[in-house]
Every structure is written in C-alpha cells, then in structure tokens.
Amino acid sequence: MSELLQQTNRGFYCPQGDFHIDPHRPVDRAVVTHAHTDHARWGSRRYLAASPSEHLLRMRMSPEAEFQFADYGQTISIGGVAVSFHPAGHMLGSAQVRLEYRGRVEVVTGDYKLGSDATCQSWQPLRCHLLVTESTFGLPVYRWPDQQSVFAAINQWWRDNREREQCSVLYGYAVGKSQRIIAGLDPEIGPIYCHGAVEKGNEAYRQTGVHLPPTMHTAKAEKSQRWAGAMVVAVPSAHGTPWLKRFGKTSTAMASGWMAIRGPRRRRSFDRGFVLSDHVDWPSLLAAVDACDPETVWVTHGYTAVVARYLKDKGRNAISLDRWQRSASDQEDREADTNGEEQSE
Amino acid sequence: MKLFAELYQLLDSTTRTNAKISAMVDYFGRADAADAAWAIHFLSGQKLRRLVPTKLLRQWAAEEADIPPWLFEESYSSVGDLAETISLVVPEQQLETTGSLREWVEDRLQVLRGMDEEAQRKIVTDIWRQNPAHVRFVILKLITGAFRVGVSKRLVTRALAEHSGISAEVIAHRLMGTWTPTPESFLRLSNPDIGDAVASQPYPFCLAHAIDRDSNPNELGNFSDFAAEWKWDGIRGQLIRRNSQTFVWSRGEELMENRWPEVEAAAALLPSGTVLDGEILATQADGIVLPFAQLQRRINRKNIGRKLLLEVPVVFHAFDLLEQDEKDLRPLPWQERRNRLQQLMSQVQHPQLKITDLIPAECWEDWAKTRTQSRERHSEGLMLKRVDAAYDVGRVRGTWWKWKVEPYTIDAVLIYAQKGHGKRSNLFSDYTFAVWKGDQLVPFAKAYSGLSNSELRKVDRFVRQNTTEAFGPVRSVQPELVMELAFEGLQASTRHKSGIATRFPRITRWRHDKGAKDANTLDDVLDLLPKSSSGDTP
Numbered sequence: 114m115s116e117l118l119q120q121t122n123r124g125f126y127c128p129q130g131d132f133h134i135d136p137h138r139p140v141d142r143a144v145v146t147h148a149h150t151d152h153a154r155w156g157s158r159r160y161l162a163a164s165p166s167e168h169l170l171r172m173r174m175s176p177e178a179e180f181q182f183a184d185y186g187q188t189i190s191i192g193g194v195a196v197s198f199h200p201a202g203h204m205l206g207s208a209q210v211r212l213e214y215r216g217r218v219e220v221v222t223g224d225y226k227l228g229s230d231a232t233c234q235s236w237q238p239l240r241c242h243l244l245v246t247e248s249t250f251g252l253p254v255y256r257w258p259d260q261q262s263v264f265a266a267i268n269q270w271w272r273d274n275r276e277r278e279q280c281s282v283l284y285g286y287a288v289g290k291s292q293r294i295i296a297g298l299d300p301e302i303g304p305i306y307c308h309g310a311v312e313k314g315n316e317a318y319r320q321t322g323v324h325l326p327p328t329m330h331t332a333k334a335e336k337s338q339r340w341a342g343a344m345v346v347a348v349p350s351a352h353g354t355p356w357l358k359r360f361g362k363t364s365t366a367m368a369s370g371w372m373a374i375r376g377p378r379r380r381r382s383f384d385r386g387f388v389l390s391d392h393v394d395w396p397s398l399l400a401a402v403d404a405c406d407p408e409t410v411w412v413t414h415g416y417t418a419v420v421a422r423y424l425k426d427k428g429r430n431a432i433s434l435d436r437w438q439r440s441a442s443d444q445e446d447r448e449a450d451t452n453g454e455e456q457s458e
Numbered sequence: 459m460k461l462f463a464e465l466y467q468l469l470d471s472t473t474r475t476n477a478k479i480s481a482m483v484d485y486f487g488r489a490d491a492a493d494a495a496w497a498i499h500f501l502s503g504q505k506l507r508r509l510v511p512t513k514l515l516r517q518w519a520a521e522e523a524d525i526p527p528w529l530f531e532e533s534y535s536s537v538g539d540l541a542e543t544i545s546l547v548v549p550e551q552q553l554e555t556t557g558s559l560r561e562w563v564e565d566r567l568q569v570l571r572g573m574d575e576e577a578q579r580k581i582v583t584d585i586w587r588q589n590p591a592h593v594r595f596v597i598l599k600l601i602t603g604a605f606r607v608g609v610s611k612r613l614v615t616r617a618l619a620e621h622s623g624i625s626a627e628v629i630a631h632r633l634m635g636t637w638t639p640t641p642e643s644f645l646r647l648s649n650p651d652i653g654d655a656v657a658s659q660p661y662p663f664c665l666a667h668a669i670d671r672d673s674n675p676n677e678l679g680n681f682s683d684f685a686a687e688w689k690w691d692g693i694r695g696q697l698i699r700r701n702s703q704t705f706v707w708s709r710g711e712e713l714m715e716n717r718w719p720e721v722e723a724a725a726a727l728l729p730s731g732t733v734l735d736g737e738i739l740a741t742q743a744d745g746i747v748l749p750f751a752q753l754q755r756r757i758n759r760k761n762i763g764r765k766l767l768l769e770v771p772v773v774f775h776a777f778d779l780l781e782q783d784e785k786d787l788r789p790l791p792w793q794e795r796r797n798r799l800q801q802l803m804s805q806v807q808h809p810q811l812k813i814t815d816l817i818p819a820e821c822w823e824d825w826a827k828t829r830t831q832s833r834e835r836h837s838e839g840l841m842l843k844r845v846d847a848a849y850d851v852g853r854v855r856g857t858w859w860k861w862k863v864e865p866y867t868i869d870a871v872l873i874y875a876q877k878g879h880g881k882r883s884n885l886f887s888d889y890t891f892a893v894w895k896g897d898q899l900v901p902f903a904k905a906y907s908g909l910s911n912s913e914l915r916k917v918d919r920f921v922r923q924n925t926t927e928a929f930g931p932v933r934s935v936q937p938e939l940v941m942e943l944a945f946e947g948l949q950a951s952t953r954h955k956s957g958i959a960t961r962f963p964r965i966t967r968w969r970h971d972k973g974a975k976d977a978n979t980l981d982d983v984l985d986l987l988p989k990s991s992s993g994d995t996p
C-alpha cells in the first residue's frame with residue numbers, strides 16, 4: 114500500500130485528508146505538532162493541535178487564526194484519515210501525529226525526547242508502518258546525562274554564585290526549555306526572575322495547569338533590586354548585550370544539548386554549559402525506532418544522512434529527507450550554527 | 459588523576475586569568491609533589507611522546523561504542539577533537555577514578571609505548587571502561603600528545619610564585635632548561651633556600667612588542683631615550699659559558715646541542731660566568747647577513763656536514779650581556795650592560811662572535827629613513843631599546859620594541875577551502891589562495907588566520923553555496939573572493955607549483971572592492987622576491 118504522507122515544498126502533506134503537518138508555508142489546513150515557531154508557522158487558515166498546547170499557540174499565533182484542539186489519544190477523522198495526537202515529551206502540548214487509513218499507520222514525531230519531564234507528558238511509542246523521526250542530535254557523541262544530576266548541578270552553580278554575590282543568568286529557549294529549567298530550580302536558593310519572552314511562556318504553562326515555582330518579570334523588579342544571589346532565566350540572544358548590565362556581577366550559563374560538545378561551549382564564552390535537551394539523543398533515537406518498529410523510517414531535521422545510513426546498516430528501510438525549504442548547504446549551516454538561539458530547542 | 463582532571467575542567471571553562479591562577483594555586487596546594495611536578499610539565503606545554511597510534515585508538519573506540527568506523531569518523535568530523543570524540547562515543551559507566559597523576563603517567567601510560575597492540579588495547583579500553591568521560595578526555599589528551607589547556611608558561615609561573623611565595627622571576631629561572639617532572643624538582647622549585655644555579659640554566663628571554671605598522675614611534679617618547687639595532691630574522695639564542703662548558707639555548711627554551719659548532723668554538727674564548735643574548739644568523743665572511751632561507755638549511759639538521767658548514771657559516775650576533783663574572787647583570791640599565799658587552803667583545807676576537815651594530819640617529823626620522831633599507835639587508839626592520847631599562851622577563855611593555863618594515867602584501871583569490879580544527883571544526887576556515895598566470899589561477903599560499911569571526915562565517919556561507927567540486931575534505935569554490943595577504947617572507951621554491959614558498963602568510967583584509975580579475979599576477983609576486991635569494995635555494 115502506498116504512503117499516506119508525501120514530502121512537498123510546503124512540508125508533509127496527506128493527499129487523502131488534504132492537510133499538511135507543520136507546513137513551512139501557509140496552507141488551508143495545518144496539523145501542528147508543537148508551539149515552537151519553526152513548527153507552528155503563521156498564515157494558515159485552520160490549525161489542528163493537541164489540547165495542552167492551546168494556551169501556548171494562542172499566545173504565539175495570530176488571533177485571527179482558526180484553531181481546533183484534540184486531546185491526546187482522541188481521534189479526528191479528516192477525509193477518512195483517522196488523525197490523533199500522542200505525547201512527544203518535547204515540551205508542553207507537543208505531540209506526535211498518528212495517521213491511520215485502511216489499516217496503514219504513519220507517525221510524525223515532530224520534535225521529541227524520551228524520559229520524564231515535569232512540565233509535559235512523556236513520549237509513548239506507537240507501532241507504525243512509517244515513522245518520520247527528527248535527528249537534531251543524531252550522532253553517537255550525544256548521550257544525555259541523567260536530568261536529576263543536571264538540575265542538581267544547576268542549583269549548585271546558583272548556590273555558588275550566591276556565595277560569591279553574583280547574579281546567575283541561565284539561558285534557554287523561551288518556551289519549553291526555560292519552563293523545564295524553572296521547574297527544576299530550587300526556589301529556596303533565591304528569587305527567580307525571567308526575561309519577558311520567558312515570563313509569557315510561564316503564564317501559558319500555568320494557565321494549562323503546570324506547576325512552576327514563583328517567577329517575576331525582570332522589568333517588574335524594583336529599581337533598588339539587589340540582583341546578587343538571584344536567578345535570571347533569559348533567552349540566549351540576550352547574551353553579551355547591554356540588557357545584562359543591570360544585573361551587576363553575573364555568572365552566565367547555557368542549557369542546551371549542544372553544550373555536550375566543548376567547541377560550542379567555548380565559542381560563546383558562557384561561564385558554564387549544562388547539557389539539557391528536549392530532543393532525542395543517539396541511544397534514545399535508536400530505542401524509539403526499535404519500539405515503534407516501522408517498516409520504513411524517514412529521517413528529518415538534523416543528521417538525517419548519518420541516521421538513515423546507520424539504520425540501513427542495521428537492516429531497516431530508512432530514507433534521509435532534507436527539508437524542502439532548506440538547501441543541502443543550509444542544512445550544514447544549521448549544524449554549524451550551534452549557538453542555540455536559532456535552534457528549536 | 460581525579461584532581462588533575464578537575465583542574466583541567468576549571469582551566470578549560472574560564473577565560474579569566476585570575477580564575478585560572480587560583481585554580482592552579484589550589485591544585486598545587488592539594489597535590490603531592492610528584493603529581494604537582496607532572497602537572498607543571500603538562501601545563502607548561504610539555505607532552506608525552508605519542509604512546510599509541512591514533513589510528514588504533516579510533517578503531518578501538520568504534521568497536522567499544524559498537525558503531526561502524528564510518529560513523530566514528532562522522533562523529534569525529536563533527537566534534538573536531540579526537541580525544542573528545544572518543545570520550546563521548548564510548549558509553550560511560552558510573553565509576554570513580556583512582557590513582558594519582560604520577561601513577562597514571564608513570565605506571566599506566568608511559569608503559570604503553572613499546573607494548574604490542576593487544577596489550578595496549580586491553581589497557582586502553584580498560585581505562586575507558588573504568589573512568590568517567592571528563593577524566594577519559596584528559597587521559598586521552600595525554601595519550602595522544604594533544605594536551606593543551608590555554609594557560610601559558612607565564613601563568614603557570616605566576617601560580618607557582620603565588621603558591622610558594624617565591625618571586626615569579628626566580629620561578630621562571632628555575633623552570634627553564636631541562637626541568638624534569640620529579641618530586642625533587644618540584645620541591646626545589648618551591649624551596650626558598652636554594653642558591654644553586656645549575657651551570658646550564660638560562661635566563662628567561664626578554665621579548666619585544668611590535669609597533670603597529672601604521673603607528674608612529676614618536677609616540678614612544680624622546681628618541682634619545684632609545685638605541686636602535688637591526689632586527690634580524692634568525693634564531694634567538696642565549697649563549698652561556700660557565701664552568702668551562704658552553705650551552706646554547708633557543709628562545710623556545712630548547713638546549714641546542716652540537717647544532718652550531720662554530721659558535722660553541724667561539725664561546726670557549728669567553729670568561730667563565732658569562733651569558734650573552736643574541737641572534738644566530740647565517741653570515742658571510744664579509745659580514746653580510748644571508749636570508750633566513752639559508753639558515754633554514756641548517757635548522758632541523760641533526761648532523762651538519764662539512765659542506766654545509768662551509769656554505770652556510772653562522773655567527774652569533776650578541777646584543778646583550780646578562781651575566782658577567784657569574785653576576786646577574788639584568789637589573790642594570792641597558793646602556794651599562796651594552797658598555798660592558800662592548801668591552802668584553804673587544805677582548806674576544808673570533809669571527810663567529812660579533813657584537814651588533816648600533817644605528818646612529820639625530821632624530822626619529824633618521825631611523826625611519828634607515829629602516830627603509832631593511833629588506834635589502836635581509837633585515838625585518840629595527841629594534842628599539844630603552845637605554846635606561848633593566849632586562850625584563852617576558853613580554854613587558856615598553857622596554858623593547860620591534861619596528862618591522864611592512865610585510866609583503868598581495869591580493870589573491872580564494873580557490874579552495876577546508877574545515878578547520880578544534881574551535882573552527884565546523885567552519886570552512888582554512889583557505890588556499892591563487893594569483894593569475896595568464897588566464898589561469900595558480901595556487902600559491904595557504905592562510906588560516908586574519909579574518910574576524912563574522913567574516914569567517916560569511917566566507918563559510920560563501921563556500922557552502924559556491925562549491926564547484928569536493929575532493930576529500932577540500933572544497934573547490936567559485937573564484938570570486940579576493941583577500942589581501944601579507945607575508946613575512948617569500949622565497950623561490952621548486953616544490954611549489956607557483957615556484958614560490960611563502961613565510962607566515964596571513965589575511966590582512968577582505969578586498970570587497972575587488973573582483974577576481976583585479977587580483978595580482980604571479981609576476982607581481984615574483985617581483986617581490988629578494989634578488990639574492992631567488993633561484994639558489996633548494
């Protein structure tokens with residue numbers, strides 16, 4: 114039986130149901146895996162997404178957009194195709210999209226990770242004929258450390274900075290990563306302040322029912338605020354800008370999967386790098402493919418050729434897909450551009 | 459070992475000098491003498507000789523990680539560092555590292571050399587299995603001889619001074635020469651009571667600062683506060699005569715034994731307890747200094763034949779007197795040392811030992827005029843020295859200045875690019891440049907440095923979008939970008955396609971204003987060749 118999904122210049126398209134998944138250009142009907150801007154793009158007429166992403170999507174998308182939300186596991190029929198969302202573990206509301214039509218099952222993971230996350234539901238394996246998986250960190254050098262040890266290290270770093278009368282500035286992607294970090298912070302150590310973009314994300318998380326320790330927008334702090342000992346969670350693009358001046362003596366750190374490698378860690382001269390990613394690492398990518406046990410794997414977003422070749426070596430039918438809107442050379446740029454701010458982390 | 463790996467992490471994760479020093483001071487305070495000695499050895503840039511071929515390490519790592527060799531190579535090319543790649547791909551087991559740095563180096567690592575492959579493999583893979591990734595990384599750096607951690611010897615010296623309470627100058631002096639990493643050496647290093655100067659021990663070299671090529675030496679102050687000499691392109695050396703023995707040290711603090719027999723013969727005429735600072739230069743009998751290319755024929759040659767000795771005679775051009783009658787003269791002003799040097803040299807008559815000429819002047823402009831003759835004399839420009847200054851340790855600003863002539867510059871076209879290493883492993887940052895020969899572009903220089911980070915990114919993007927062909931790691935690109943390259947020297951060469959070998963090429967600016975057609979020609983380059991060196995170099 115032929116595939117339900119095709120790769121087009123707008124993204125993945127299902128002709129049977131006449132809808133796109135995470136289209137990069139405006140379409141009539143978009144099924145969206147999660148609220149990161151490189152997956153949920155402006156301009157389409159109708160959007161379908163998982164219910165827990167509602168507050169985040171409404172915060173980020175145009176108010177004119179028409180939304181429909183479905184709970185995890187709930188089936189919606191579009192042109193005879195049974196469409197359902199299943200937790201992807203990437204961030205709040207992130208979903209894998211499962212399509213079923215005449216006994217054939219195809220799954221698009223979107224961005225995903227395995228293991229637990231206090232701010233979202235965990236990824237679940239879905240048996241399927243075709244699995245479309247991301248490969249942002251699809252090299253065997255990426256093996257994530259246990260997250261409890263990472264949070265312990267972050268809190269210890271914060272404590273040490275407090276002892277030295279410094280303000281801790283921790284960078285993470287505004288939505289998703291930052292809230293996961295905040296949920297792991299120990300509010301006993303000191304006050305937690307957030308960059309505006311992060312604080313907006315916090316509100317959407319809280320509205321969805323995710324418990325986060327108390328935080329405050331940095332702009333709402335008193336003029337006389339003493340920042341020594343405080344934690345500021347900010348977006349990576351703030352690094353090295355005058356915005357940081359107000360905090361006085363700071364120690365800076367970045368939380369990202371890219372921090373596993375010494376080069377990116379040193380290139381942007383953060384004082385610390387914490388390895389914390391919301392994408393699958395090498396072992397969990399392989400484990401996920403095995404658990405879903407598809408006939409065919411399409412590999413997107415990242416080290417596509419490497420992962421496809423490895424899976425083929427292991428006897429699985431795998432194809433490397435380069436994203437349509439990105440030329441092969443841009444794909445390399447993405448690898449080179451490990452500074453974290455453009456990354457969908 | 460654990461402590462040393464932690465020290466490495468601390469040093470590696472900060473760019474702040476004070477943080478680095480305090481990390482080292484802390485380490486020296488906690489480590490025992492044997493470990494501290496090895497730490498100094500590695501921190502100051504000394505390496506173990508390669509213990510295991512990297513080819514084998516790669517192979518074993520792939521097998522330990524249970525990945526095919528091609529995937530290991532993909533990982534290596536993405537990470538850009540072998541030790542790091544191995545420590546990342548081999549699965550980590552939660553085990554504690556045991557053993558001191560000394561035990562590791564002497565009992566576990568150095569014994570690897572000379573073992574057969576199977577025995578090596580067993581030991582190395584056991585090391586990987588029994589240590590956490592950050593320790594493995596440091597151990598692998600030691601095994602591969604690629605240990606580098608961004609501290610200079612000067613910084614190590616400062617940390618040791620702080621640790622021991624002894625002045626940095628004394629520590630620097632004690633660290634020079636053939637310092638062996640033993641506990642005794644470390645204790646001697648930090649012992650305040652030791653007055654024994656080892657006969658061979660040189661003084662730390664005083665280094666000069668460069669005057670920017672566009673700036674004016676007027677800003678240094680009154681010209682009469684300075685003396686000027688030619689700046690030669692040779693081998694900086696310290697000539698020591700003590701206890702009827704002669705030692706010649708290079709600036710890299712390497713003892714050059716039997717390399718300059720004629721200089722050693724001349725040194726025998728010096729009174730005991732004499733130390734000269736100077737430049738070793740290939741020099742004709744009539745006193746004319748030969749280009750560096752000639753001297754190069756004698757460098758890196760273990761055995762120097764009679765023929766070569768005749769063809770390329772060298773002379774030690776002394777410009778400073780650091781020790782006389784076993785007394786350290788360094789605190790004296792330059793003028794006083796110079797007077798004594800003059801007197802000493804007038805008593806020692808030997809053609810292979812000369813005192814440098816001072817260049818007379820009535821004002822700065824006189825020197826500026828003389829400086830324009832530098833290239834004809836195979837000199838790099840002028841050295842300016844403050845007449846009232848002591849002989850400083852290291853690169854202290856303000857006492858010695860090098861006022862070089864402008865380097866040769868050529869506008870060339872970028873034709874090949876390759877990814878760099880380490881920090882630049884993801885960027886196309888190593889370039890080959892070409893000049894025109896008729897309607898053909900002939901490659902003639904490779905350059906790695908000179909662009910800003912943002913320019914590097916732009917070129918990187920250009921390379922990715924304009925690759926015409928890829929052979930191995932090298933990309934051939936559309937010939938569009940023109941850069942100005944500067945060289946310290948050029949020489950004729952039959953080994954290069956262009957017929958020219960370049961010395962220290964670097965990018966001085968990106969000529970956005972020029973297209974490929976406007977780049978220089980090979981004839982332009984040949985015109986720059988020093989006349990006397992063209993055609994007679996091997």
Ligand SMILES: [Zn+2]
Pocket residue numbers: 147149152203224457458
């Ligand atoms: Zn994402």
